Amino acid sequence: MEESLTQARAAYERMLRRWYQETDLGKKMEELRAIEVWLLTEGAQLLAKHIHKGPKMIQAVAMVNNAMSAIGVNTGVHGGYLHTLKKKTPYGEVPLPNRNAEAELNTAIADFDTLTFH
Numbered sequence: 001m002e003e004s005l006t007q008a009r010a011a012y013e014r015m016l017r018r019w020y021q022e023t024d025l026g027k028k029m030e031e032l033r034a035i036e037v038w039l040l041t042e043g044a045q046l047l048a049k050h051i052h053k054g055p056k057m058i059q060a061v062a063m064v065n066n067a068m069s070a071i072g073v074n075t076g077v078h079g080g081y082l083h084t085l086k087k088k089t090p091y092g093e094v095p096l097p098n099r100n101a102e103a104e105l106n107t108a109i110a111d112f113d114t115l116t117f118h
Contacts, residue, residue: 008046060115063108070101 015035051057098104 004046005050008043056115060108060112064105064112067101067105067108070098071105074098074101 012035015031018031
């Protein structure tokens with residue numbers, strides 16, 4: 001990922017060097033338009049791709065997904081418990097895979113909502 005960003009940066013710097021070396025204003029304007037088109041099409045797409053596939057985004061999505069899975073398991077256990085109330089065991093004593101699942105989901109969602117890229 002950093003390799004393609006480095007390549008993009010190097011290509012951009014080469015374009016700028018060529019631009020400064022030329023003296024014809026018409027050619028410079030054409031190159032500026034080409035740079036603008038590249039930035040708006042390929043450059044923006046490259047940036048979005050790197051953010052989407054970046055480790056921070058992957059980790060944030062994984063945390064939310066894992067927390068939601070734990071809540072799903074707990075809900076299933078609770079549903080099973082409600083259907084098998086033969087022993088009259090209080091829900092607080094039913095062994096759940098993760099009693100902190102809801103708090104972990106809320107934390108994961110908060111982390112996802114405040115995700116920043118530097």
